[in-house]
Amino acid sequence: MQFPDDETGQILQEMHAQGVDLTVIHTVDFFLLFEQEAHAQSYIKALDGAEVSPQTELNVCPDTGVFEVKASLSMVPEYELIGNMEAYLESLADKHNGYGDGWGILDDNAQD
Template sequence: MDFPTDDNGQILAEMHQEGVDLTKTHTLDFFILFEKVGDADKFAKVISEDDLAPNTKQQKCPDTGVFEVLVSVEMVPDHQLITDLENYLESVANPLNGYGDGWGILAE
């Protein structure tokens, strides 16, 4: 399997090498960070109302004090779809002073 030579491609290649079946649906977790809880709250409300990404969890990192919104999406891990979703989430987060901090899946 060939993967693009960017961060998402590298993650997918590593997952493939570890034996993750990239042809089936997984829960992908996207991490969006905010300095202020109010901004995180606004983002979580907007995203949780979106049919594309209705599952969110919010927490404060005990080490950094940054507020993290975890957006979980059920999907087949596809490079273009992941990149598009990251871009979409950031387009909502950026005006609220938030930024993407990557994605991953739980090991099965």
């Protein structure tokens, strides 16, 4: 399998090399950061009303105090789909004073 030469492509290449089956559905987690809890909460509300409505979880980083929203979607981790979803979630986060902080597959289907 070949992947584009960028950060997403490198992550997918590493997963593939570790034996992760990238042709099946996984829970893909996207991470969005917010300085204020109110902004994170308004982002979660905006996602609830969106056409694509991922499961969300709000956490606080104990080291920085930054609020992290984990937006999880069940999907095949295909390069273009991940890029489109990441761009969508980040553009919405931008409207709520937040920003993207990457993605990953942390579910039981992934092999570490």
